[in-house]
Amino acid sequence: MPSASARTGNTKKRPAGTDTLVRKAEAAATGLLDQSERVLVVYDEGGATLYYESDDAEDGIGRRILPRAS
Numbered sequence: 643m644p645s646a647s648a649r650t651g652n653t654k655k656r657p658a659g660t661d662t663l664v665r666k667a668e669a670a671a672t673g674l675l676d677q678s679e680r681v682l683v684v685y686d687e688g689g690a691t692l693y694y695e696s697d698d699a700e701d702g703i704g705r706r707i708l709p710r711a712s
Contacts, residue, residue, distance in 0.1 A: 663685070670692055670708060671683055671692060674694045674706070678695040682694070688709065689709040690708045691705055692705065
């Protein structure tokens with residue numbers, strides 16, 4: 643079974659709540675690896691967006707948005 647792992651930068655400079663978002667994105671990416679060989683996670687101030695190959699998407703790229711926990 644495929645699995646995803648996360649690599650992050652300096653833990654001392656990360657905002658609070660980032661660890662939860664990283665774990666949530668890692669779990670979501672692992673689930674998407676059943677559908678697609680590659681998953682890209684892009685983090686921003688609002689949360690994270692997962693991009694993956696998808697036949698269902700009009701442009702061939704599926705997107706899943708994970709909001710940052712409040």
